[in-house]
Amino acid sequence: MLIFKNLLKNPINNPLLLTSRVNTYITRYTLTYIRTNFTQAKMSTVEGTAATYTTPGSDFANVLKPTNFKIDFDAVKPSQLVLKALASPINPADLSQIVGGYNEPKRFTDLGTTPNDPVSVGGNEGVFKVVHVGSDAGSEFKVGDHVIPLLPSFGTWRSYATAEPKDLIKVNGISVDQASTISINPSTAYQILNQYVTDWDTKGGNDWIVQNSGNSQVSKFVIQLAKALYNVNVISVIRDGKPQEVTDELIKLGAKHVINESEFTKEDFDITKYTNGGNVRLALNGSSDPTVPSLVKSLSKNGTLVSFGVVGGTKIEYDARLQLFKNLSTRSFWLTANTYANPDLKKDTVEKLVEIYKTGKISDVPYNKVSYKAGQDLAKLVVDAIAESKKSGKQVIFYE
Numbered sequence: 055m056l057i058f059k060n061l062l063k064n065p066i067n068n069p070l071l072l073t074s075r076v077n078t079y080i081t082r083y084t085l086t087y088i089r090t091n092f093t094q095a096k097m098s099t100v101e102g103t104a105a106t107y108t109t110p111g112s113d114f115a116n117v118l119k120p121t122n123f124k125i126d127f128d129a130v131k132p133s134q135l136v137l138k139a140l141a142s143p144i145n146p147a148d149l150s151q152i153v154g155g156y157n158e159p160k161r162f163t164d165l166g167t168t169p170n171d172p173v174s175v176g177g178n179e180g181v182f183k184v185v186h187v188g189s190d191a192g193s194e195f196k197v198g199d200h201v202i203p204l205l206p207s208f209g210t211w212r213s214y215a216t217a218e219p220k221d222l223i224k225v226n227g228i229s230v231d232q233a234s235t236i237s238i239n240p241s242t243a244y245q246i247l248n249q250y251v252t253d254w255d256t257k258g259g260n261d262w263i264v265q266n267s268g269n270s271q272v273s274k275f276v277i278q279l280a281k282a283l284y285n286v287n288v289i290s291v292i293r294d295g296k297p298q299e300v301t302d303e304l305i306k307l308g309a310k311h312v313i314n315e316s317e318f319t320k321e322d323f324d325i326t327k328y329t330n331g332g333n334v335r336l337a338l339n340g341s342s343d344p345t346v347p348s349l350v351k352s353l354s355k356n357g358t359l360v361s362f363g364v365v366g367g368t369k370i371e372y373d374a375r376l377q378l379f380k381n382l383s384t385r386s387f388w389l390t391a392n393t394y395a396n397p398d399l400k401k402d403t404v405e406k407l408v409e410i411y412k413t414g415k416i417s418d419v420p421y422n423k424v425s426y427k428a429g430q431d432l433a434k435l436v437v438d439a440i441a442e443s444k445k446s447g448k449q450v451i452f453y454e
């Protein structure tokens with residue numbers, strides 16, 4: 055009896071418990087081995103489809119076509135991985151790319167393991183699951199890992215893809231909802247907050263940002279990250295006629311004030327009434343619409359106007375006297391250019407955002423989910439989702 059009690063006190067010396075622990079270990083290892091290798095063996099060929107185009111154009115229904123392909127795992131280059139799409143969004147920049155004159159798309163002849171006619175695949179952002187690792191593809195990625203493309207123009211509107219490890223960033227540990235959109239809007243917000251001001255008043259909380267298109271996805275991440283990382287207050291300017299829920303959502307995310315465009319662009323608008331004399335250091339122009347002169351007017355001395363979106367289509371015009379007497383700067387931000395110039399910066403940005411998501415410091419920004427089922431016409435699904443995005447905002451395709 056005494057021996058038995060002692061064995062329980064010191065399980066490490068207990069051959070019975072040790073054996074059972076080793077057994078559990080072996081079983082778990084065997085199951086993982088079978089899951090990994092058997093899954094790879096079972097799925098020796100997959101049939102994929104992509105939403106593709108050959109000539110640019112804005113008539114998406116005629117420009118986008120489905121291209122089907124097969125990936126035979128035995129014929130995949132040993133240096134490559136096979137990826138199964140989980141989710142890919144439709145962003146404004148994807149549409150500009152298809153229209154032409156913005157971020158040249160790639161021409162693919164290798165969607166599958168047998169050559170296809172040269173096509174460009176729509177989409178720049180998305181999350182994939184690794185389903186096969188080539189024998190010479192290194193040990194960084196394993197079957198089951200969630201990954202996103204490192205560079206733009208990956209062509210993410212496709213149900214399967216092949217890629218080299220160097221082209222991917224691992225995003226394990228966050229939800230598919232978060233990972234599918236981490237690459238562009240949160241990364242844009244994160245880099246803007248770090249690129250132009252490096253000495254935020256984190257202790258005093260007296261720094262401010264004012265932004266137009268203040269209900270966009272980018273703006274929602276600016277609001278959250280500015281508060282969470284640097285204790286910076288954000289004012290969002292939104293276009294008139296929005297329901298109260300839009301303001302409520304922005305305030306819930308952490309915006310200090312939400313102001314309608316008509317109020318913001320009044321001749322006598324005075325931002326100091328909202329900021330209590332705080333330091334408006336950044337004015338973010340995500341739309342290049344008629345609010346730009348008021349954004350500049352709202353900047354404090356030494357402030358910076360950062361333009362990163364052109365959807366409003368107007369010229370960027372403002373009072374030169376303001377720039378002169380307040381020593382204002384005008385800068386532009388383009389994530390694509392930053393990423394091509396410095397891919398490591400992009401990797402670092404995404405890895406930081408993964409950690410921020412994991413700590414729960416920022417919340418998901420909701421969007422509309424569109425579900426793709428194998429065998430459907432993916433190009434048509436995308437075209438319908440583009441039309442729907444005009445009515446109900448950001449659409450993200452989730453693949454079966």
Ligand SMILES: NC(=O)c1ccc[n+]([C@@H]2O[C@H](COP(=O)([O-])OP(=O)(O)OC[C@H]3O[C@@H](n4cnc5c(N)ncnc54)[C@H](OP(=O)(O)O)[C@@H]3O)[C@@H](O)[C@H]2O)c1
Binds near residue numbers: 273363388
């Ligand atoms: N430079 C970069 O690296 C970079 C990176 C990411 C995004 N962006 C740009 O940032 C902007 C926001 O992107 P997002 O994905 O967050 O978009 P989003 O969620 O779809 O939001 C679009 C925003 O633009 C506003 N808008 C649409 N048409 C407009 C017009 N004609 N005039 C004025 N405002 C208009 C919308 O206002 P309503 O709700 O009132 O329609 C909304 O606030 C886009 O222009 C995008 O191209 C640039």
